[in-house]
Amino acid sequence: MDWHTYEKQARFWECSFWILLASVHTLVDSLSVIEDYRRLGLEIETWQPFTWESSSQFMGLVLIPLVLWFDRRFPMHGNQIRKGLMAHLAFSVPFSILHVTGMVWIRKFVYLAMGGHYDFGHVLHEWVYEYRKDLISYAWLVGVIYAYRFMVSRLRGEAKVIETGEDTPSTKFTERFLVKKIGKEFIVKVQDIEWIEAAGNYMELHVGERVYPLRETMAGLEKKLDPDQFARIHRSYMVNLDAIQEIIPLDSGDSKVRLKNGQELNFSRRYREQMKGRLA
Template sequence: MTLTHFQRYQTWYAALFLCSYIFINNTINASSNIMEAQRDGALPFMLWEPFVWEYSSAIGTLLLFPALVWLLKAKPFNWQKISHSILLYLVASIAFSLLHIGIMVAIRKLIYTVQGMQYDFGLVWFELLYEYRKDLWGFLFLIVVIKTYQYVVSQLSGEAAPITQGEDPPPAFSFDRLLVKKLGKEFIIRITEVDWLESSGNYVNLHIGTRIYPLRATMSQLITQLEPQGFCRIHRSHAIRLDAVESITPLPSGDSEIKLKTGKVLNLSRRYKEQFKGHLHSFPAHI
């Protein structure tokens, strides 16, 4: 598996790793419950029950995981306002626990009902406290996993930043070089080496041949800065350097396909077609 392949599908790999880990961990927990009960004598439950308990908890965790990723992006821990951040994450952990409990109890009740049985959650306040104790640890563990994963990915793939004149450039500054930090080293690349841009959340991925470098910016901000250097937006999520275009193929739908010299094929949305034509006329040397 190449680094480029991993970068393209890292979300799927991360999801596969998380699902596998939780499934294996909860399977071990369920089988441990059965083995401990057998060691003490007759089973006080059906063989399938521990798996329902554990897998319902796993499903709840997986469903809430995207919300936790969003929290870390939208409200990163601020060490300058540590008391505020601690309070925010404490409230978030309580919400996480309540939602997790709600999901797993609903799943358990549904399965028990199908089996013609009744699920008893127990003494509510005690069980909520008991579950929160476990969920708080799980909440913190997932945060550590997410941050560690993001750090490892950033070190492997590198992260780009504009090289500008001065420490506080104006909002509409322009630049022609990027500083890429990767595995403790720094590289300088030119904007003219970038083939196309891909929006990815709070980042824009810069594609240079088979390499991908994330730059912390939005597509709207970045394309405004790079248009004077021959870049043009062709889709809500994509932009290209006109010099990198090899051919344009109209489609029956009204969209078009743009093939780059690297062989990459991107969609030219009808929404951006007139804008694209205008850029071609403005940069005749790029046709």
């Protein structure tokens, strides 16, 4: 499978990775607990450690989308590293509360189904104990996410605006982006970009089925692109006017923009009049 094929199925492989990782952790940790009990000469039913470990891993999986959402709001990039780091440190507290609450209720339900009773113990004392472990798990989780993004950016290629001195001097708008990918450099023409999506501290440039991350803000990029060619349609989207197939009104008063490639994007009312002026 080449990288281009992987990108088409990225969500599937990402989910599969986390599920596989959680499954391996559950199996290894459960067997380790069973072995520890045996060494101490204590008896334990096999389902108990598997319940403990699987409930913890399951809640970790459930909370991954929440961590990704929070990281989009407080990314750790550039001059925002310190702010993002402090925000993530603070967020580890509600993360741990949700994680512990969820896994305890899962354990209570399983124990009840097995004819037993699960006692978590003193809530505050036990949570402090669990938080120390959750803090490490949270840091590891965020570390894996950033390592994966770094790997993807190297394989996918990261775009940057060609400086004025390198660009055509007859225009004030950017016409090309320089993309670095696995030690190579090549040019992406602005006219080939179909739409642009905000993703944290990056703008994702969609060219056919390929996506190139650009470290820039939406407002900053909007100033660099020709307004006769690109229009903002949403706080998170900008489109190439030549790539639009139709605009579909919705009952809510907003609309959807359907591109020629079949992609549909939300079109906010606040940008409608501005769009009409450009299409007139």
